[in-house]
Each structure stands twice: as C-alpha cells, then as structure tokens.
Amino acid sequence: MNATAPSLVLDSVTLVHGDGDETVTALGDVHLTLRPGEFVAVVGPSGSGKSSLLAVAGALVAPTSGSVRIGGVDLAGLNARRLTRLRRDHLGFVFQSGNLVPALTAVDQLRLPLTFGKGGDRRDPATLLAEVGMSHRADRRPHQLSGGERQRVGIARALVTRPGLLLVDEPTAALDSQRSQEIVGLLAREAHEHGVATVMVTHDHDVLHHCDRVLSMIDGILSEYAPQTVPIR
Numbered sequence: 001m002n003a004t005a006p007s008l009v010l011d012s013v014t015l016v017h018g019d020g021d022e023t024v025t026a027l028g029d030v031h032l033t034l035r036p037g038e039f040v041a042v043v044g045p046s047g048s049g050k051s052s053l054l055a056v057a058g059a060l061v062a063p064t065s066g067s068v069r070i071g072g073v074d075l076a077g078l079n080a081r082r083l084t085r086l087r088r089d090h091l092g093f094v095f096q097s098g099n100l101v102p103a104l105t106a107v108d109q110l111r112l113p114l115t116f117g118k119g120g121d122r123r124d125p126a127t128l129l130a131e132v133g134m135s136h137r138a139d140r141r142p143h144q145l146s147g148g149e150r151q152r153v154g155i156a157r158a159l160v161t162r163p164g165l166l167l168v169d170e171p172t173a174a175l176d177s178q179r180s181q182e183i184v185g186l187l188a189r190e191a192h193e194h195g196v197a198t199v200m201v202t203h204d205h206d207v208l209h210h211c212d213r214v215l216s217m218i219d220g221i222l223s224e225y226a227p228q229t230v231p232i233r
C-alpha cells in the first residue's frame with residue numbers, strides 16, 4: 001500500500017450484469033477519488049447501483065471495464081489470493097444490522113479479525129470498544145444488545161484491523177433517528193481521527209450533514225448530490 005495514494009480511485013468504472021439481450025448496466029462510467037479520512041455518502045433510489053458500487057469498491061466484484069485502485073494498488077493486477085489478502089488487511093465492511101457472530105461476546109467480535117492476517121499495527125479491542133461507547137457491554141453477546149449497540153460493535157470490528165477504506169451499507173436502516181445520528185456521527189469521527197476513507201450508502205437524508213461529500217447514484221451514474229433530483233426511495 002502506498003500511504004500517499006488516494007484510499008480509493010474508481011476510474012471510468014462500468015459494471016454490466018448478464019449478456020446478450022438481457023443486460024443491465026448497474027454502473028455506467030463511474031469516477032470517484034477518496035482521500036484518507038474522507039467521509040462520503042452515496043444516496044439514490046432502489047436499484048440505482050449503490051450496492052454494485054460497494055461491491056466493486058470492496059474488491060468483491062470485478063468491473064466490466066475501467067480500473068479500481070485501493071491505496072494505489074490496481075486490483076486488475078491481483079489474483080484471487082491477493083485480492084482476499086487485500087480485503088482482509090485493508091478494507092472494512094459495515095452492514096445494515098451489525099452482522100455479528102451470535103456466540104461471541106462484544107470484545108471477542110473484535111478479537112476475531114485479529115486472529116487472521118497481517119498482525120502488526122492493529123487497534124486494541126478493549127480500547128476501541130471504549131471509544132465506540134461499548135466497554136460496559138464488552139461481555140455481552142449480540143442477542144443481549146440493542147440494535148444501536150450491535151451496530152457500534154460491528155463498526156468497531158470493522159475498524160480493529162486499521163483498514164484504509166471502510167465500506168458501509170445502510171448502517172441506520174434498523175435504528176431510530178437519535179441512534180442513527182449517533183452511529184453516523186461515530187463513523188464521521190472515526191474517519192476523521194483515524195484517516196479511514198469511508199463510503200456510506202444510505203437512504204437516510206437526515207444523517208447527511210455528518211458527511212464531507214454527498215454523491216447521488218441514479219441509473220448507475222454517480223454525480224454530486226442535488227437534493228431536488230434524488231427521490232428518497
């Protein structure tokens with residue numbers, strides 16, 4: 001990884017599903033550059049390509065054309081094994097509902113990723129759990145936590161390996177408005193204080209003020225957000 005390179009570059013990225021007459025263009029000529037610590041939201045209607053954007057930026061799906069660079073590394077040059085290593089060591093994922101392992105306590109959710117991969121400069125699970133306001137719940141399992149608490153643990157788990165890029169899919173979908181503000185405020189703080197470039201897909205327009213930039217996705221085209229052009233759903 002090149003520490004001075006942008007955390008993420010999507011250059012003329014397209015993603016076309018299917019073949020023959022049955023094709024769907026999920027991403028059409030997408031350009032995006034994210035610097036370390038930048039917190040970007042992507043809004044847009046259902047089916048507009050937001051999940052496709054996260055899948056391509058997360059090295060889960062190869063684009064049909066164009067290039068994806070993470071920390072200066074062009075994904076096109078990596079085989080499956082190196083892609084897996086890059087995801088494990090340099091990317092973090094946060095999902096709608098935390099996606100925690102049912103049998104593990106909160107602090108063990110954070111220890112688990114540390115048992116894989118590069119070792120070295122990781123964050124301390126107990127300290128990170130305190131930073132996300134969860135040290136008093138360290139010994140609880142997911143079913144003993146509220147939705148907002150599960151999401152805090154999920155965010156901490158994604159950050160414990162010090163990823164350069166965090167990809168977040170609808171983090172407030174299951175939360176009330178106060179918890180939503182807290183969770184997105186937490187993502188913003190982590191992005192800014194720890195230099196984690198963060199892309200957050202959301203339908204929640206009330207949390208956008210936490211973000212450095214807001215982009216809209218409509219029919220696979222990513223552009224600067226103009227509120228009047230973006231349907232809420």
Ligand SMILES: Nc1ncnc2c1ncn2[C@@H]1O[C@H](COP(=O)(O)OP(=O)(O)OP(=O)(O)O)[C@@H](O)[C@H]1O
Binds near residue numbers: 025051
């Ligand atoms: N594996 C696939 N095969 C065929 N078409 C697909 C596939 N995945 C997504 N699509 C299509 O690509 C387009 C973009 O889908 P995508 O899931 O990225 O949208 P989205 O904005 O994330 O939607 P939502 O907000 O409902 O999750 C849609 O038309 C969808 O039907």
